[in-house]
Amino acid sequence: MSSESKFGDYGGQYVPEALMPAIEELTDAYERYVLDNEDGFMDEFRERLRDFGGRPTPLQRADRLSERYDREVYLKREDLLHGGAHKLNNALGQVLLAKYMGKDRIIAETGAGQHGTATAMASAYLGMPCEIYMGRTDINRQRPNVFRMRIHDAEVNPVDIGSGTLKEAINETMRDWATNVEDTHYVIGSIVGPHPFPKMVRDFQSVISEEAREQVRDQTGRLPDSVVACAGGGSNTMGTFHEFVPDEDVDLVAVEAGGSELTIDEDEDLAPHSASLSTGEEGVLHGARTKLLQNRDGQILESHSVSAGLDYSGVGPELAYLADEGRVTPVNVGDDAALEAFHRLSKLEGIIPALESSHALAYLEEAVLGEQADDLGDLVVVNVSGRGDKDLDTVIEESEKRDLDAAPSMEVFEGEQ
Amino acid sequence: MSSSIREAFADEPPLISYVAAGDPDAESTKEYVRALVRGGADVIELGLPFSEPIAEGPTIQQAIRRALDAGMTPDRYFDLVAELREDAEVDVPLVCMTYYNLIYQYGDSEAQRASDASGKTASEGREGPEPFVEAAAEAGISGLIVPDLPVDESGPLKSACEAHGLDLIFIVAPTTTDERLDRMLDRATGFVYVQGRLGTTGARSDVSTDTHVSLGRLDETDLPKAVGFGISERDHAREIVSGGADGIIVGSAFVDLIAEGDEVADRLEAKARELKEGALDGAEKVPEPEGK
Numbered sequence: 001m002s003s004e005s006k007f008g009d010y011g012g013q014y015v016p017e018a019l020m021p022a023i024e025e026l027t028d029a030y031e032r033y034v035l036d037n038e039d040g041f042m043d044e045f046r047e048r049l050r051d052f053g054g055r056p057t058p059l060q061r062a063d064r065l066s067e068r069y070d071r072e073v074y075l076k077r078e079d080l081l082h083g084g085a086h087k088l089n090n091a092l093g094q095v096l097l098a099k100y101m102g103k104d105r106i107i108a109e110t111g112a113g114q115h116g117t118a119t120a121m122a123s124a125y126l127g128m129p130c131e132i133y134m135g136r137t138d139i140n141r142q143r144p145n146v147f148r149m150r151i152h153d154a155e156v157n158p159v160d161i162g163s164g165t166l167k168e169a170i171n172e173t174m175r176d177w178a179t180n181v182e183d184t185h186y187v188i189g190s191i192v193g194p195h196p197f198p199k200m201v202r203d204f205q206s207v208i209s210e211e212a213r214e215q216v217r218d219q220t221g222r223l224p225d226s227v228v229a230c231a232g233g234g235s236n237t238m239g240t241f242h243e244f245v246p247d248e249d250v251d252l253v254a255v256e257a258g259g260s261e262l263t264i265d266e267d268e269d270l271a272p273h274s275a276s277l278s279t280g281e282e283g284v285l286h287g288a289r290t291k292l293l294q295n296r297d298g299q300i301l302e303s304h305s306v307s308a309g310l311d312y313s314g315v316g317p318e319l320a321y322l323a324d325e326g327r328v329t330p331v332n333v334g335d336d337a338a339l340e341a342f343h344r345l346s347k348l349e350g351i352i353p354a355l356e357s358s359h360a361l362a363y364l365e366e367a368v369l370g371e372q373a374d375d376l377g378d379l380v381v382v383n384v385s386g387r388g389d390k391d392l393d394t395v396i397e398e399s400e401k402r403d404l405d406a407a408p409s410m411e412v413f414e415g416e417q
Numbered sequence: 418m419s420s421s422i423r424e425a426f427a428d429e430p431p432l433i434s435y436v437a438a439g440d441p442d443a444e445s446t447k448e449y450v451r452a453l454v455r456g457g458a459d460v461i462e463l464g465l466p467f468s469e470p471i472a473e474g475p476t477i478q479q480a481i482r483r484a485l486d487a488g489m490t491p492d493r494y495f496d497l498v499a500e501l502r503e504d505a506e507v508d509v510p511l512v513c514m515t516y517y518n519l520i521y522q523y524g525d526s527e528a529q530r531a532s533d534a535s536g537k538t539a540s541e542g543r544e545g546p547e548p549f550v551e552a553a554a555e556a557g558i559s560g561l562i563v564p565d566l567p568v569d570e571s572g573p574l575k576s577a578c579e580a581h582g583l584d585l586i587f588i589v590a591p592t593t594t595d596e597r598l599d600r601m602l603d604r605a606t607g608f609v610y611v612q613g614r615l616g617t618t619g620a621r622s623d624v625s626t627d628t629h630v631s632l633g634r635l636d637e638t639d640l641p642k643a644v645g646f647g648i649s650e651r652d653h654a655r656e657i658v659s660g661g662a663d664g665i666i667v668g669s670a671f672v673d674l675i676a677e678g679d680e681v682a683d684r685l686e687a688k689a690r691e692l693k694e695g696a697l698d699g700a701e702k703v704p705e706p707e708g709k
């Protein structure tokens with residue numbers, strides 16, 4: 001079993017002993033229900049994703065982006081999934097699995113709040129009590145999602161330790177799990193954590209690439225030259241890539257948050273970015289061996305991104321492995337480029353993307369017209385992992401701070417409410 | 418082979434006490450360790466602070482934060498251990514409690530340090546846990562406790578510990594299945610760390626019934642069993658030892674005193690004495706186990 005828990009040297013199960021029996025139980029449930037469809041679990045999951053979630057999501061040709069970049073650009077519209085992000089695929093899968101396992105309490109961590117919202121929503125839908133841990137910084141920059149979680153009757157527990165972002169929220173959720181492991185399921189929000197989470201979350205998210213691969217063939221008669229997705233922990237990334245991995249001619253591009261710059265501030269022990277795939281070192285965090293932002297002693301560094309959902313010091317072990325193997329190309333774009341891409345898509349296509357997804361869109365601009373000169377080919381699929389409603393406050397504030405040309409001025413409207 | 422840690426269990430139930438190295442600074446840690454030994458501590462668990470201590474409750478999390486802010490690093494930790502080893506007052510085994518990433522990363526960073534010093538480019542780091550264990554052994558550490566390393570992933574660390582004569586101590590949780598317990602006991606040396614209750618470290622006001630259940634399951638084991646997680650008072654110590662534990666592990670109750678910052682050394686000594694007396698009281702109530 002331990003070989004299956006790894007991707008090359010990455011992955012594994014590095015957690016306190018108190019959690020190990022629960023992780024063994026979960027591994028068993030994963031193999032039976034998800035892999036073997038016992039009791040029709042996967043059928044029920046698919047059906048609920050369709051009826052409750054609104055799947056399949058469209059693969060839309062982006063006409064004006066296609067014109068701008070002089071190639072075919074298709075958008076996989078995960079922003080149209082119920083709740084506004086790909087996160088529901090996983091949250092629904094795991095809450096349903098917890099029910100099959102007879103658990104009676106759900107806990108989760110959240111960064112951008114999208115995973116927390118999806119988990120709260122799925123828990124309300126399936127009738128499970130739910131508690132969400134969220135860093136104080138993230139609570140402040142993602143307030144609409146905090147309210148959404150509360151409206152679905154989830155408890156939101158603020159985490160004040162450290163920088164108050166996703167890393168600290170995960171620590172705190174693991175502590176809760178270690179205390180209440182016998183009746184509680186921890187719905188991890190990305191392809192991170194101990195085995196079986198990275199594989200299980202990927203399997204739930206793979207519906208994105210299953211649909212996208214079929215849709216792109218139906219609509220264009222062929223496979224794309226490249227598939228682009230943003231990478232925080234990497235769940236929309238692997239979800240978008242998975243079915244294309246065997247298609248060796250399809251380039252898979254994972255876009256990380258380059259933040260404000262790529263160098264690490266050694267004195268402050270701060271990484272002003274969260275590009276663990278491109279710049280991280282192998283280590284062990286949150287139950288898995290993977291690529292991490294860490295100092296030379298192995299202390300984990302605080303990451304930074306304008307986008308809360310990408311602001312994490314690690315990345316899923318499968319992505320680390322595929323990057324080493326050369327199957328996935330890790331790239332990164334900075335905060336400014338992501339903000340510009342946010343405004344660009346909003347103006348050109350009438351879609352307000354999440355700041356996370358804006359990173360993927362920004363890479364298109366940089367690869368085709370900008371600095372990163374990369375050959376994305378004639379047919380590109382970009383995953384729009386979520387919608388940007390949750391980010392409006394941040395975008396307005398950060399755009400003003402930077403005096404972004406692309407941003408509309410909101411000044412004249414202030415005080416008119 | 419009998420380790421120095423195991424010998425600490427030979428005559429009476431040992432008090433195993435935890436402090437975070439460098440909380441609030443390295444000099445204070447030395448003073449506090451001396452005070453704990455004066456008060457009757459038989460083994461000192463010295464925490465090497467890691468930025469993501471997922472097994473710790475608020476008390477020890479904050480201690481670790483203070484130590485990191487004061488600049489504690491693995492190299493300074495080993496210096497501190499070596500200094501304690503030279504201190505005639507500190508004649509008890511020292512156990513390193515830390516998280517796996519620091520152990521794992523040490524080889525790489527060692528190569529990096531060497532290359533910084535020589536001005537040459539970094540050669541490949543020595544992979545895996547061996548360099549850390551070697552440095553720990555040289556400094557005078559007798560054993561390791563790594564709360565995020567379950568027995569399943571412990572192979573490389575276990576080999577390194579065997580090569581350098583260190584005990585690798587495993588934690589048995591209330592949820593641990595019999596099958597996992599067998600696997601653990603196969604690899605454990607020194608003593609078995611019985612986690613007294615589910616959850617994280619932290620002082621509690623009572624003794625969990627989980628403790629007695631866990632101890633019951635370990636009756637047949639010939640390794641000594643020490644209970645930790647939650648012990649903070651004389652009565653807890655007595656109850657746990659009279660319930661079959663061979664020793665007690667106390668962390669947060671000491672770290673709380675350090676955090677309060679008031680006559681710390683004296684109060685640590687008094688607290689250690691109180692807990693040790695509780696353990697001795699408890700021991701008088703149990704008949705000598707056969708075969709020991």
Ligand SMILES: Cc1ncc(COP(=O)(O)O)c(C=O)c1O
Nearest residue numbers: 114232233234235236309356386
């Ligand atoms: C819309 C959206 N996209 C992407 C991410 C990043 O997560 P992942 O890399 O796991 O897809 C998040 C995380 O919250 C998100 O909300």
